[in-house]
Amino acid sequence: MTFADLLSLAPLLIVTATAVVAMLLVGILRNYAATAMVSIAGLFIATIAAAMMMEGTNQQITPLLIIDQYSLFFTVVVCAAAMFIAIFSYSYFLNLDDDREEFYLLLVVATIGAIVMVSSNHFVSTILGLETLSMALYGMVAYPLHSKESAKYPLEASVKYLVLSAVASGLILFGMALIYAQTGTMAFTNVTNLVAPSTEGLSDNYTIIALLLISAGMAFKLSLAPFHIWTPDVYEGAPLPATAFLATIGKTGMFVVLLRYVEISNALEFSSVVTVFSFIAILSILAGNLLALLQDNLKRILAYSSVAHMGYLLIAIIASYFAVGTISIEAVTFYLLAYVIMSLGAFGVASVASSSENELDSINDYQGLFWRNPWIAAVFTGMLLSLAGIPLTVGFIGKFYIFLAGVESSLFALLIVLVLGSGIGLYYYLRIVYRMLLPVDDAVSASNTSTHIFGSYVVLAILFLLLIVLGVYPAPIMAIIETISAFI
Amino acid sequence: MILVILIAVLFVGGLLAWASERINPEYPRIISLLIVLLDIVLMFSLLGGDSSATWLVDLQTDWLPRFGISFHLAADGLTVLLLLLTGFLGVIAIGSAWGEITERTGFFYFNLLWTLAGVLGVFTALDLFLFFFFWEVMLIPMYFIIAIWGHENKNYAAMKFFIFTQVTGMLMLVSILMLAYSHYGQFGVFSFDYFDLLKVNTSGPLEMVIMLGFFIAFTTKLPSFPFHSWLPDAHSQAPTAGSVILAGVLLKTGAYGLIRFAVPLFPEASMQFAPIAMTLGAISILYCAKVAFAQTDIKRLIAYTSVSHMGFVLLGIYAWNEEALQGAVMTMLAHGLSAAALFMLAGGLQHRIHTRDMSNMSGFWAKVPKMSAVALFFSVAALGMPGLGNFIGEFLVLLGAFKANITITVISSFGLIFASVYSLWVIQKVFHGEYRNIDFDDSHLYDLNRRELIYFGLMMVGLIWMGMYPQSFLDLSQGALEGILASSQIVATAAVTK
Numbered sequence: 001m002t003f004a005d006l007l008s009l010a011p012l013l014i015v016t017a018t019a020v021v022a023m024l025l026v027g028i029l030r031n032y033a034a035t036a037m038v039s040i041a042g043l044f045i046a047t048i049a050a051a052m053m054m055e056g057t058n059q060q061i062t063p064l065l066i067i068d069q070y071s072l073f074f075t076v077v078v079c080a081a082a083m084f085i086a087i088f089s090y091s092y093f094l095n096l097d098d099d100r101e102e103f104y105l106l107l108v109v110a111t112i113g114a115i116v117m118v119s120s121n122h123f124v125s126t127i128l129g130l131e132t133l134s135m136a137l138y139g140m141v142a143y144p145l146h147s148k149e150s151a152k153y154p155l156e157a158s159v160k161y162l163v164l165s166a167v168a169s170g171l172i173l174f175g176m177a178l179i180y181a182q183t184g185t186m187a188f189t190n191v192t193n194l195v196a197p198s199t200e201g202l203s204d205n206y207t208i209i210a211l212l213l214i215s216a217g218m219a220f221k222l223s224l225a226p227f228h229i230w231t232p233d234v235y236e237g238a239p240l241p242a243t244a245f246l247a248t249i250g251k252t253g254m255f256v257v258l259l260r261y262v263e264i265s266n267a268l269e270f271s272s273v274v275t276v277f278s279f280i281a282i283l284s285i286l287a288g289n290l291l292a293l294l295q296d297n298l299k300r301i302l303a304y305s306s307v308a309h310m311g312y313l314l315i316a317i318i319a320s321y322f323a324v325g326t327i328s329i330e331a332v333t334f335y336l337l338a339y340v341i342m343s344l345g346a347f348g349v350a351s352v353a354s355s356s357e358n359e360l361d362s363i364n365d366y367q368g369l370f371w372r373n374p375w376i377a378a379v380f381t382g383m384l385l386s387l388a389g390i391p392l393t394v395g396f397i398g399k400f401y402i403f404l405a406g407v408e409s410s411l412f413a414l415l416i417v418l419v420l421g422s423g424i425g426l427y428y429y430l431r432i433v434y435r436m437l438l439p440v441d442d443a444v445s446a447s448n449t450s451t452h453i454f455g456s457y458v459v460l461a462i463l464f465l466l467l468i469v470l471g472v473y474p475a476p477i478m479a480i481i482e483t484i485s486a487f488i
Numbered sequence: 489m490i491l492v493i494l495i496a497v498l499f500v501g502g503l504l505a506w507a508s509e510r511i512n513p514e515y516p517r518i519i520s521l522l523i524v525l526l527d528i529v530l531m532f533s534l535l536g537g538d539s540s541a542t543w544l545v546d547l548q549t550d551w552l553p554r555f556g557i558s559f560h561l562a563a564d565g566l567t568v569l570l571l572l573l574t575g576f577l578g579v580i581a582i583g584s585a586w587g588e589i590t591e592r593t594g595f596f597y598f599n600l601l602w603t604l605a606g607v608l609g610v611f612t613a614l615d616l617f618l619f620f621f622f623w624e625v626m627l628i629p630m631y632f633i634i635a636i637w638g639h640e641n642k643n644y645a646a647m648k649f650f651i652f653t654q655v656t657g658m659l660m661l662v663s664i665l666m667l668a669y670s671h672y673g674q675f676g677v678f679s680f681d682y683f684d685l686l687k688v689n690t691s692g693p694l695e696m697v698i699m700l701g702f703f704i705a706f707t708t709k710l711p712s713f714p715f716h717s718w719l720p721d722a723h724s725q726a727p728t729a730g731s732v733i734l735a736g737v738l739l740k741t742g743a744y745g746l747i748r749f750a751v752p753l754f755p756e757a758s759m760q761f762a763p764i765a766m767t768l769g770a771i772s773i774l775y776c777a778k779v780a781f782a783q784t785d786i787k788r789l790i791a792y793t794s795v796s797h798m799g800f801v802l803l804g805i806y807a808w809n810e811e812a813l814q815g816a817v818m819t820m821l822a823h824g825l826s827a828a829a830l831f832m833l834a835g836g837l838q839h840r841i842h843t844r845d846m847s848n849m850s851g852f853w854a855k856v857p858k859m860s861a862v863a864l865f866f867s868v869a870a871l872g873m874p875g876l877g878n879f880i881g882e883f884l885v886l887l888g889a890f891k892a893n894i895t896i897t898v899i900s901s902f903g904l905i906f907a908s909v910y911s912l913w914v915i916q917k918v919f920h921g922e923y924r925n926i927d928f929d930d931s932h933l934y935d936l937n938r939r940e941l942i943y944f945g946l947m948m949v950g951l952i953w954m955g956m957y958p959q960s961f962l963d964l965s966q967g968a969l970e971g972i973l974a975s976s977q978i979v980a981t982a983a984v985t986k
Contacts (some may be wrong), residue, residue: 078952215923257722371592385628388654390624390627390628390654391620391621391624391625392621392625392628396624400617400661403658403661403665404555404665407662407665407666407669408669415662418656419658419659419662420655421657422654422658423651423654423655425660426647426650426651426654426655427651430631430646430647430650431647433635434635434643434646434647437632437635437636473848474552475550475552475553475554478552478554479554482554
């Protein structure tokens, strides 16, 4: 490993250093604000570094990590999102009656895992990144465990996540082992046409089983139906910043791995894999949207809606096999970016309104928000309309990409499901919007005791600006995404 | 550039109106009125240009070059007519909201102006992506208008309105993308531009499927049977100004879409589909007239008559000859005025006596003579009295449709009789007979005030003008419609000879 290699790893190293510095700081001086500052600053520097490196970096560093424009793009997304979540969590945990500093350590460590995942094209780094991310997330989900005030069930959520996550990791590992038995390498490689019928080694059927095991494990992590059962409970039980992290960064990291693996391994050459993926996509879109209709809890609604959104994304992945150009990879990339922006915005609004003792996660808590706090309500409305895919927002352009990819690949059955799902989805997003439009309920507004931190508002403003700008004039980001998608 | 200014003025004006509420809750309505009047003045400047060219103005700049999407706005005679209708009804809507909307005025006028801006965008956009963009943008503020200032069942109505239009809109998006891909397949580049897509040679079942995506989206908005069920709910729950915009302008975007996009882009499929579309039109005319007759809620009744009248528009468009198209355009304009006026009367009544239930109303002529006379005028206009705009429109539609399909036309013309029945029935029920006020509080039942008289007077002048001298409107749209007809007939005859 040369010095140039180390330089390419700068974002990863910066985040790692941040974790170390923050840990030492906690050891020397327990100061909530200082720990938060260090973490936020570290993540900020990493974001800038990754953004500046994007021009012209394209290196395989050890067999494990690929640092190209694509992975750097998502490093930027991951670091920026982690920074935003860190800012949101400051006000959220301000009044927690327990040690608060370690949350930032966990958050930064989880970010390391996510960065490794988006830069991985090797089984080992995938598992390393995935486990680093998940281990830290277990802690984050269970964080307010000792808080007496907390009415939620963080421990239940965490154990549920731990057990199912471990099962999923097991499936992925088993699949990887089978693939390794076939190819003899841990790096992502083409798995099709491996064996001539006469040679030794396992047959194509084993490859298909291996691919399905890996897909099932990944579908667990991405909460794709029918592997989504854990999602609403974990989302609901976890503190809001942890939920936000899980929903945005956790899924982005996993999806980038899925995308790379599917593209490099040509897994979709096997028609049975395509069938299974299509089935998962349809089921996710329908189950996610239909089940969200029945919820009154904001976090559960967002949990089910994320199931549906992952289903939309899977359509673009399936399309990547049939489409000629890079359009479907662009679709995945843009939609992931859009998804991170709008989910962060939605969770951000909720965490600005909440604190660790009093989480406003029932949609009734948002009654009359439009008249109590029009700016926050406008941001929230924007995020929800974007999740529903309404123009003027980034979510619409994302959906446009998915439609485009689907049309190019003639996946009309999936597109019909997408139209249906989006139609159902409108109902529960608008339900929240309508709740905010109702007259102010005095009992609700009195219970709002959260601490207002200026930084959180700045972040919400940035997210809202991104939402609108990328929704109205996405040409520059489209050009970037077109360039980087060539690297997959 | 003038088109961008037209739209931008409304967007900026909306923000201004919203902001001005903090200074004084009276300001938003004044600002909105001035903004819309300014817009109308700007619209008239479009007419001053070179009238021999089909496209009076045409502006195109890159927007999303990756997909060949451009910011392309243009206006021809047809567009200008619809723009003027939008501006005029914008003023009327502000007038009808003037006394009715007292809460959160800033946000109301913001939504009103943004809806109008979206509508202007729809009428002028010639890039299909941009068109779809505006198509959806006009929904959101309309949703807010119904959901915030609506009546007792506003959540249901607003939701239904939004979901119907959005879901069918997405079908249209899929169609647009399929069309753009056909262009990509034939010419090797992406384009969403109207003129490029006109050249795309689709045929067979694919063309039919793509066309249906457009057709469903547009007939949902029009609305036509069987996609009309959102309209009565939206209308009965919307505040008066919302109904005015909805009936007067938003419905016309569906008809406009059919004339501008659905038929010219897919001439062959449309030719095959025409009998079905005309049948749907005829069903809308007769069935919704019948349903209107069964209503007791006065706003629902007017809503169903709207669907019935829009059936004539659908009939005229798919007859696809000059008379019928001219008739469809005239019906759009005249119905815009008459339906808006009727909704304002219904809204005015509701504002005064807090009910829309006709079974409680009787003998209002004695109590509110001016209002009753105005109502009589607009009912008679809506039923197609010669000398008023609606007659010209429906007459031309039937004249043109007779050339295309005699059976359907003959059946549809019974709609005129039904229209007389339900219109006169309403007049007799509500305004004639003996006055009763047992079921409602009539302490606020006062006659039309001067402001209302001015608005109704303006609309009467418009309808009489359309009825007496329709040539002034027909001249404007003639060039545009001839162009559209000619371009599609070349393809259609080519298809026949092939």
